[in-house]
Amino acid sequence: MTPKVFYISDGTAITAEIFGHAVLSQFPIEFEALTIPFIDAIEKAEKVKQQINDCFITTQVRPIVFHSIVNAEIRDIIFASEALDYDFLNTFVSPLEQQLGVKAQPVINRTHGKAKESYENRIDAINYTLDNDDGQTMKNMDKADIILLGVSRCGKTPSSLYLSMQFGIKAANYPFTEDDMDNLKLPSELKKNKSKLFGLTIDPQRLHEIRQSRLENSRYSSLRQCRIEVKEVEMLFKKEKIPFVNATNHSVEEIAAKILDKTGLKRHMF
Amino acid sequence: MTPKVFYISDGTAITAEIFGHAVLSQFPIEFEALTIPFIDAIEKAEKVKQQINDCFITTQVRPIVFHSIVNAEIRDIIFASEALDYDFLNTFVSPLEQQLGVKAQPVINRTHGKAKESYENRIDAINYTLDNDDGQTMKNMDKADIILLGVSRCGKTPSSLYLSMQFGIKAANYPFTEDDMDNLKLPSELKKNKSKLFGLTIDPQRLHEIRQSRLENSRYSSLRQCRIEVKEVEMLFKKEKIPFVNATNHSVEEIAAKILDKTGLKRHMF
Missing domain, CATH: 3.40.50.300 (P-loop containing nucleotide triphosphate hydrolases)
Structure with a gap:
């Protein structure tokens, strides 16, 4: 069965899409992907969590979630879903904090250079x-x-x-x-x-x-x-x-x- | 001092740039970045490794390397440099291989949908x-x-x-x-x-x-x-x-x- 993939973000989800697409393109199989951007409130996150869990119940296969969620509260909700969770941002942010000796100051959507x-x-x-x-x-x-x-x-x-x-x-x-x-x-x-x-x-x-x-x-x-x-x-x-x-x-x-x-x-x- | 960053790939390095930029944008400091694409041969990789090591000697600070190198031999050479190495692709590919029960078949540049x-x-x-x-x-x-x-x-x-x-x-x-x-x-x-x-x-x-x-x-x-x-x-x-x-x-x-x-x-x- 075609694995189900979610790209999720509290911003545009474009980074999550590019990231997930780059990783998935290393596999010689098809995926069925859904992008869910702008998950910037607790209620929205709870709904998405439910959607992921429903997908798991229907397909009996754990959905794959790629996300770049900046807000920690939102991230925790998605993390608590039944999905296998690939957290693009934080996997790398923490080691970099240590190396730089600088605390990250997450800002949603700063990734697309609004300067x-x-x-x-x-x-x-x-x-x-x-x-x-x-x-x-x-x-x-x-x-x-x-x-x-x-x-x-x-x-x-x-x-x-x-x-x-x-x-x-x-x-x-x-x-x-x-x-x-x-x-x-x-x-x-x-x-x-x-x-x-x-x-x-x-x-x-x-x-x-x-x-x-x-x-x-x-x-x-x-x-x-x-x-x-x-x-x-x-x-x-x-x-x-x-x-x-x-x-x-x-x-x-x-x-x-x-x-x-x-x-x-x-x-x-x- | 402004930290030095390299975006390296055996393909276009566009994925490495987007990935690195998204991570770095979480920090409230400036970075000096250099993109080095198409590192698709051993000699090229050795040169880049030397360039990274020279940068370390000059600045006395470990350069940061974001890469999405598909070829394992090339990747190992960059990995052996003095840089702190953020390997975007492989960090996520291995766990996904396990989950999917499918071996990755890395193809350079497949990330940009040449289909x-x-x-x-x-x-x-x-x-x-x-x-x-x-x-x-x-x-x-x-x-x-x-x-x-x-x-x-x-x-x-x-x-x-x-x-x-x-x-x-x-x-x-x-x-x-x-x-x-x-x-x-x-x-x-x-x-x-x-x-x-x-x-x-x-x-x-x-x-x-x-x-x-x-x-x-x-x-x-x-x-x-x-x-x-x-x-x-x-x-x-x-x-x-x-x-x-x-x-x-x-x-x-x-x-x-x-x-x-x-x-x-x-x-x-x-």
């Missing part, structure tokens, strides 16, 4: 990225932290958005299109910002599949056209010594992390 | 959200999972993008502008999708500050105008029985989690 400055950096970065997506304007390239280049549908937009959302990085992106292919070169605005350029490439077969689901049986989506564009753009990257990664089979997180790793770009958050 | 279907859901959701941002078109509202409403600059766009990026949810958003205020009502395309509507509101003072940094000393950014718009829009939410949350002082993660919690909207990822 005003960090928040505004992030919103600025998201707005910058939206305004400078897909080469729609070239006049703000001087303000970019990074400029992603590549053929249409290779993953530039999601990667740019992830960089801005997760790390507060101003990421512009610029597409090379079919019309550029005859005489492919860098526009002058990009040349001026050469040190910020970073390429994405993709296997032509995968690009073909992605474009097919967008514009079926078009010239744009043909395997032949995908091959030509990828080849030309990779040649440009090499000629201009622009670092690049192959986005095929990588998640947006992995692409973003590879870009940070290869460029040494500083995170503006965390 | 093709999940990936495509997410890209589709991001593209949908970009195409249906800021009321630029109303013709795809039937395909939305949720439609966020609110005044300009109350946080609709970052919240929509977070919902699509993190949870694979198709989130459209629609702004009410100054011109709407005299006779504020729902456009027919929104009325048709009433069950998908969700409001964001914000304190007028905070809205005023945000708009000032965008368009200083304009009518648009005046406290008076902000007050009028927020009041009118909140009245509309109440009249039309549209659920809403106040976005002031909340991170994008919190707003997104509140929306999921209040609507019961299903995550398409995780």
